[in-house]
Amino acid sequence: MELGGLGSWDKKSTEMAVTSEVDEVGLEQVPDVIQNYHICVVKNRRIDSDIIAKATQMKIIMQYGVGLEGVDINAATEHKIKVARIPGSTTGNAVSCAEMAIYLTLGVLRKQKEMDTAVNRKDLGVPVGDTLFGKTILILGFGAIGIEVARRLRPFGVKVLATKRNWSSDTLPCDVDDMVDKKGGPEDMYEFAGEANIVITCMALNNETVGIVDQKFLSSMQKGSYLVNIARGRLLDYNAVLDNLKSGHLAGLGIDVAWMEPFDPEDSILKFPNVIITPHVAGVTEYSYRTMAKSVGDTALQLHSGEPFTGIEFVN
Known part of the structure; x- marks a missing residue:
């Protein structure tokens, strides 16, 4: 997912299953739609304080990887949004x-x-x-x-x-x-x-x-x-x-x-x-992307169910 790889979900009362909506959104579109989502997964882009202020439903901002330089952590904390990285040792x-x-x-x-x-x-x-x-x-x-x-x-x-x-x-x-x-x-x-x-x-x-x-x-x-x-x-x-x-x-x-x-x-x-x-591809392998994708999916399910989070590391 690129930045703006954002997820929202609903709980089906009959099936008790989770349906998710995952969208890939260009950076220029993010300020107009970010209020619709609960999770933002950032990849090689920036999420600044102006964008974060519009994320009224956001619960978690995740980096698709380890570094969090592109996320304004102070702004996220101010808006009660958790920020997490995926530890490299586990992915x-x-x-x-x-x-x-x-x-x-x-x-x-x-x-x-x-x-x-x-x-x-x-x-x-x-x-x-x-x-x-x-x-x-x-x-x-x-x-x-x-x-x-x-x-x-x-x-x-x-x-x-x-x-x-x-x-x-x-x-x-x-x-x-x-x-x-x-x-x-x-x-x-x-x-x-x-x-x-x-x-x-x-x-x-x-x-x-x-x-x-x-x-x-x-x-x-x-x-x-x-x-x-x-x-x-x-x-x-x-x-x-x-x-x-x-x-x-x-x-x-x-x-x-x-x-x-x-x-x-x-x-x-x-x-x-x-x-x-090389073009910032040290962590870009089939192996690491597959395991990071699993961490993102697990986090969405855990947020939905209220279970304790595993596989990610919160920084605020």
Whole structure:
């Protein structure tokens, strides 16, 4: 469902069954119809305070995924509307994003753009790429996605460093010590960056993390190291990344998210031969979409029946 994938229902007194109406609504139409619905499922769109104010029957706004940057949570709270995300650890989103992180990491190491050029030129045996084997990798943000990234990295014969605000969390897997060689907090990110050949950002975007991969951080990375971002584009300071690509301090950049979306194909950063980008599809797989769809359907049924909600995480 796109934004405006909105649902309403009626209870048939004879059958005691739920009939639902699910509509896909273009963004420009949402303000005119949102008052008719009880659930709004947001996908790659914004729900601002003006739209929320018109949602007079709305009970729940859900993100079709993990991030909630597109929803004005304060406005929803003011209008007594619950806002929920679907945890990536339960839907396959974290697994899908982790696989994309590996894909992008291998892509920059093996010089994907240069390989495409070589094929077009009918060249063989070039370019000379690099291996994951033997590398030290820093995972910034060891949440659901970071955990799955670490699991998939271990068989490559790498050393894994990771930062997390709270390592005593009950959500950490019991085998975390087998996945991570060195653990630290946000205060350790610069030291860890100096030890790593590759940095993979898996952080949530908030006021504290906007632009956290800035000139100070990039300067602390080894010359010739690689940066991969499958979280949110604005975690990276655009000008700092551009400058470090120009100087050659960064050997490569792999991103599934950008500073402005939709992506500008004429963006200067995309012109570098050592930069590869995918169109915000890390979590877009048949597996993750199927499981997220089930969570949405279950939520609608639970709201209708008054049963406790399962499979979603409320933020207000």
